[in-house]
Amino acid sequence: MSLFIDIPEGKDQLPSPRSERGLLLWFSSVDHKQLGIMYLWLALIFFVIGGLEAMLIRTQLAFPDSPMMTAEIYNQIFTMHGTTMIFLVLMPASIGLGTYFIPLMIGANEMAFPRLNAFSFWMTCLGGILLYFSFLAGGAPNAGWFNYPPLSEANYSPALGIDYFTVGLILTGMGSIGAALNFISTVLTLRAKGMKLTMMPLFVWMMFVNSFLMLAAFPLLNAGLFMMLLDRQMYAHFFLPSTGGSAILWQHFFWAFGHPEVYILALPAFGIISEVIPVFSRKPIYGYRFVAASSVAIALLSYTVWAHHMFAVGMTYAMNGFFAISSMLIGIPTGLKVINWCATMHGGSLRLRVPLLFAIAFLIDFTLGGLSGISLAIVPIDWQVTDTYYLVAHVHFVFLGGSLYGIFAGIYYWFPKMSGRMLSERLGKWHFWLFVLGFNITFLLQHVLGVFGMPRRVYTYPSDLPYWRALNVWSSIGAVMMFAGVAVFLWNIYRSLKQPRAVKNNPWEAWTLEWYPASPPPLKNFEELPPIHSRRPLWDLANPENPDKRLN
Amino acid sequence: MDHFCAILSTDLTAVEQIHRLSLYAAIVAAVIFFAVLGSILYSLVHFRAKNNPGVPSQKPSNERMEKVLLVIVTAITVVFAWLTFSVMAKVQDIPDDPKPDVVITGHQWWWEAKYPANGVITANQIHIPAGRKVLLELHSADVIHSWWVQALGFKMDMIPGVTNHLWLYAEKPGEYIGTCSEFCGANHANMRIRLTAMDTADFSRWSRDQLAPAVSLNDPLFVEGARLFQQKTCTNCHSIQGVSAKMTIGPDLTHFASRKRFLADMMEINDTNLRAWLTDPQKVKPGAHMPNFILSKKELDALTYYIGHLK
Amino acid sequence: MKDKGRILILLFISSEAFFFIALIIAYVFYRNFSNATDTVAKHLEAGRATLFTLCLIASSGTLILSKRALRKGSEGGYKTWLALTILLGIVFMVGQITEYTGLYKEQVKMSTNVFGSSFFTLTGFHGLHVILGLIALSILLVLSMGKLKDTGRSALGGIDVYWHFVDIVWLFVLTFVYYVPLL
Ligand code: HEA
Ligand code: HEA
Numbered sequence A: 001m002s003l004f005i006d007i008p009e010g011k012d013q014l015p016s017p018r019s020e021r022g023l024l025l026w027f028s029s030v031d032h033k034q035l036g037i038m039y040l041w042l043a044l045i046f047f048v049i050g051g052l053e054a055m056l057i058r059t060q061l062a063f064p065d066s067p068m069m070t071a072e073i074y075n076q077i078f079t080m081h082g083t084t085m086i087f088l089v090l091m092p093a094s095i096g097l098g099t100y101f102i103p104l105m106i107g108a109n110e111m112a113f114p115r116l117n118a119f120s121f122w123m124t125c126l127g128g129i130l131l132y133f134s135f136l137a138g139g140a141p142n143a144g145w146f147n148y149p150p151l152s153e154a155n156y157s158p159a160l161g162i163d164y165f166t167v168g169l170i171l172t173g174m175g176s177i178g179a180a181l182n183f184i185s186t187v188l189t190l191r192a193k194g195m196k197l198t199m200m201p202l203f204v205w206m207m208f209v210n211s212f213l214m215l216a217a218f219p220l221l222n223a224g225l226f227m228m229l230l231d232r233q234m235y236a237h238f239f240l241p242s243t244g245g246s247a248i249l250w251q252h253f254f255w256a257f258g259h260p261e262v263y264i265l266a267l268p269a270f271g272i273i274s275e276v277i278p279v280f281s282r283k284p285i286y287g288y289r290f291v292a293a294s295s296v297a298i299a300l301l302s303y304t305v306w307a308h309h310m311f312a313v314g315m316t317y318a319m320n321g322f323f324a325i326s327s328m329l330i331g332i333p334t335g336l337k338v339i340n341w342c343a344t345m346h347g348g349s350l351r352l353r354v355p356l357l358f359a360i361a362f363l364i365d366f367t368l369g370g371l372s373g374i375s376l377a378i379v380p381i382d383w384q385v386t387d388t389y390y391l392v393a394h395v396h397f398v399f400l401g402g403s404l405y406g407i408f409a410g411i412y413y414w415f416p417k418m419s420g421r422m423l424s425e426r427l428g429k430w431h432f433w434l435f436v437l438g439f440n441i442t443f444l445l446q447h448v449l450g451v452f453g454m455p456r457r458v459y460t461y462p463s464d465l466p467y468w469r470a471l472n473v474w475s476s477i478g479a480v481m482m483f484a485g486v487a488v489f490l491w492n493i494y495r496s497l498k499q500p501r502a503v504k505n506n507p508w509e510a511w512t513l514e515w516y517p518a519s520p521p522p523l524k525n526f527e528e529l530p531p532i533h534s535r536r537p538l539w540d541l542a543n544p545e546n547p548d549k550r551l552n
Numbered sequence B: 001m002d003h004f005c006a007i008l009s010t011d012l013t014a015v016e017q018i019h020r021l022s023l024y025a026a027i028v029a030a031v032i033f034f035a036v037l038g039s040i041l042y043s044l045v046h047f048r049a050k051n052n053p054g055v056p057s058q059k060p061s062n063e064r065m066e067k068v069l070l071v072i073v074t075a076i077t078v079v080f081a082w083l084t085f086s087v088m089a090k091v092q093d094i095p096d097d098p099k100p101d102v103v104i105t106g107h108q109w110w111w112e113a114k115y116p117a118n119g120v121i122t123a124n125q126i127h128i129p130a131g132r133k134v135l136l137e138l139h140s141a142d143v144i145h146s147w148w149v150q151a152l153g154f155k156m157d158m159i160p161g162v163t164n165h166l167w168l169y170a171e172k173p174g175e176y177i178g179t180c181s182e183f184c185g186a187n188h189a190n191m192r193i194r195l196t197a198m199d200t201a202d203f204s205r206w207s208r209d210q211l212a213p214a215v216s217l218n219d220p221l222f223v224e225g226a227r228l229f230q231q232k233t234c235t236n237c238h239s240i241q242g243v244s245a246k247m248t249i250g251p252d253l254t255h256f257a258s259r260k261r262f263l264a265d266m267m268e269i270n271d272t273n274l275r276a277w278l279t280d281p282q283k284v285k286p287g288a289h290m291p292n293f294i295l296s297k298k299e300l301d302a303l304t305y306y307i308g309h310l311k
Numbered sequence C: 001m002k003d004k005g006r007i008l009i010l011l012f013i014s015s016e017a018f019f020f021i022a023l024i025i026a027y028v029f030y031r032n033f034s035n036a037t038d039t040v041a042k043h044l045e046a047g048r049a050t051l052f053t054l055c056l057i058a059s060s061g062t063l064i065l066s067k068r069a070l071r072k073g074s075e076g077g078y079k080t081w082l083a084l085t086i087l088l089g090i091v092f093m094v095g096q097i098t099e100y101t102g103l104y105k106e107q108v109k110m111s112t113n114v115f116g117s118s119f120f121t122l123t124g125f126h127g128l129h130v131i132l133g134l135i136a137l138s139i140l141l142v143l144s145m146g147k148l149k150d151t152g153r154s155a156l157g158g159i160d161v162y163w164h165f166v167d168i169v170w171l172f173v174l175t176f177v178y179y180v181p182l183l
């Protein structure tokens, strides 16, 4: 075996992992498309793991006093479920789509810093592996995804799980910061000639804004995590009230990161939806400026709301009031977006393909989740329902109904570009209906459970409380439907990948630059670029007689 | 409008006020939700490719609609912000110099209650007078817990190093259940609350009984149990008034048998359950901070008898 | 086109700034929260710390001079000023080390109380950044001696921003840790 392997030429196809040394070419790759795809695989693998953990949760809770899991195991499972889904599914999935499509959508051939790109991916991957290694090292973390001290301190959780949690999250956090640095530099320096910032596709806009959120949010988490680690390993006293520390400071650090984080996971989905709805409604987005500007408003506001997760810790009237108002204000820019998306469909010619179906389900379920968020921002209501299944329902309506539907839509939409093959429309519809119906059964009912008093994070519950049993059983039945939906999705991907490549450059007749090169694009994305004078260069190319208004 | 302002009237209890506020929020949310849903359904019916073929107009949007809706949404937000402030002030008006009726401390995984007015100390099954507002002072001895009895008041966290206050109000005597609602480790699910509200006369009778020192019988089994309680180091953690046992690592057992349920509302107090607990605490409530003492059958008999008679 | 390296380093240090803001907030919070801090913080030697701070500030100055020399084409000036920068940085680190050993002798450690925890965490992470900067500067110096001169020069554009940043962070640390307790 020779010491050097041939680096593929720009005009070559992406190397096939099956060919000799193909896998090596992937692992050592710095190409944004390959890294994007690896991010997506990482997310998919962890989605299956996190989903199976969710199924364990729902099986355990289907009936009271279930003998399946002990409290110790259950606590590890729900902690790992939440942590996995947030840091190892939604993060890499959104960053992966960004890595793949930001350069393509702005007419660039690479990210600004290809090696930093690879570094970010491998950090995320390493963080995930460390987190899961904890299962072998004496127990997974078990203090919930926000890991409140003093419970997470060494005297109450002596097992190493939480140390793995801190180190794993610091690593993925560094990976995310790296990705954000790269996205911003790419957008600022590598846009095709003629593409002004105000002409970028909305997905790129949202990822751009999102990157600033990441840059500012993750350092706060990392600082908190380092302190936690020092507490546990070097006997520092940051979060230990018994020796002079403060349990509440962690909550401030965590949520000052945590709330921006939930928008970090939502904005990419907003971006995808802003691409999908226009293309499948066959008309340009309604109110481009509003959609773009409201993201900036959301990003700024998201730094002023963190303590709405702490209404029950006994803050002063003024603090509670401030954070209530700022949280409600976020409803305004988000509402604007919802209105714009609805208005885009209005008067269009809707092609009800799977991406649009997911986008519509997103509109409906995300609105519900957002409205339950507003109800939580009303402090007295939160005082009753915080830390119950009402909150669990909110979390899932915004994470699944929001982010995950968005990512599903994006994957159905962009899969042909990434792989050169279409996903089956028929299987896609099965996936859609099973998942969306199951989702609404599972989590709509959980609002009711919460109002009836069921606290979150319990491995069992009394059997004699009215409706609790029925609601829990149905909630679990919905989860089984989601399981079936995801299984169909996996089958759909597998089946498509077995077929030969047959997709033309632009199967959906979309208008943004990523659809200009072949599917999948060769290693060097663009040999030449179409003229760029509006937000929809490919529309102008296809309709020279009726081009969009010239913007440059 | 009358009804609307009723939310602020004083004859509603805190729970009712919050309930009414939730109702308003739910109604407004439903209106917004159905507006969004309706607009989507309308588009789905009228504008699907089948019904609206051809290329739709590509005209850039005029953004007037946005501005109108922006105003509406902002108005709703302002109204709810105002409601939030006023209800918040109503339901959580803690005096500057609070004099709590009960001081409750959360422990992994049981509740300790002290009544500063008369010095009663009890655990797990907590009693309050009905028909008047009761002020709680909340602490934690270890990790964060949260006190929540849904029917009588809302939630308040118990945080080590922090003192929080909360009003409870039970209109009628009776038993009310609640639960710890901040994740606190292995037995968070088993850290439930059972609160007994009594009318004033019953409550003062109960207080008087609780103040009495622990009973002392002459029965040999009881005496043996009392001896074992000292010998087996139970006194390192538990207190029994009138006996040299004053620790608060575990629940106060002075009037243990006067309570109906134990282990934070996990099970009923009877011989079988008590015996099971003393035989192996880790089997009954895995993780609980009470070790297994590996008692012989004779010792178990005596201890169960002793504790079971601490009326 | 635009200098993407410069954009990267500016973004990076703004991200780092948030990290240090968090650590400084923690320090200040614990100072107000418990009196453990003031019993020690008042006795820290602000004068000595100021002296070493002057070294660090001077090192920023010499770095600017070294860059200017490079722009003027003075190879020798570039190397000399760069070496001086590194030297001043090392002097600062020596100051830090003596500070630490002094505190350790008085039994003030990470595990002593919240002052120890927050003080060593804040200054320790700063020191770590100084060390990283020193390593980067040393690499520049070594490169300037060898064949890869040009690589070194283009990297200077990023590393100098970083070094000034570390310097500025220290000014905040100095203010909050050494001066504010004296007020
Ligand atoms: C994608 C993630 C995401 C998103 C987008 C949101 C969005 C919002 N969230 Fe949510 N939230 C979470 C993820 C998210 N949340 C998570 C994970 C937790 C719990 C963490 C844990 O404890 O484990 C949480 C918890 C949480 C709490 C804490 C509850 C508690 O712990 O007690 C609160 C309280 O205020 C809250 C509020 C909000 C609000 C006001 C919004 C708003 O941004 C919503 C805005 C959207 C709309 C309002 C809908 C569309 C608008 C219109 C159609 C216009 C008309 C609307 C009005 C006039 C109101 N969220
Ligand atoms: C992106 C975020 C995300 C996603 C997608 C999900 C998905 C799901 N979640 Fe999760 N959840 C969280 C984020 C998320 N969750 C968070 C943050 C928490 C809080 C954690 C905490 O308290 O700390 C939480 C907590 C949480 C709880 C509360 C636990 C508790 O408080 O005790 C419950 C209970 O029902 C639950 C259920 C589910 C279910 C049924 C799904 C389903 O949608 C899952 C569907 C997916 C599958 C079912 C996968 C199917 C897999 C296959 C088909 C593979 C088969 C093939 C092979 C093996 C090759 N979740």
Ligand code: CUA
Pocket (backbone or CB within 6 Å): B106, B107, B109, B144, B145, B146, B180, B181, B182, B183, B184, B185, B187, B188, B189, B191
């Ligand atoms: Cu105590 Cu949960």
Ligand SMILES: [Cu+2]
Pocket (backbone or CB within 6 Å): A258, A259, A262, A305, A306, A308, A309
């Ligand atoms: Cu939030």
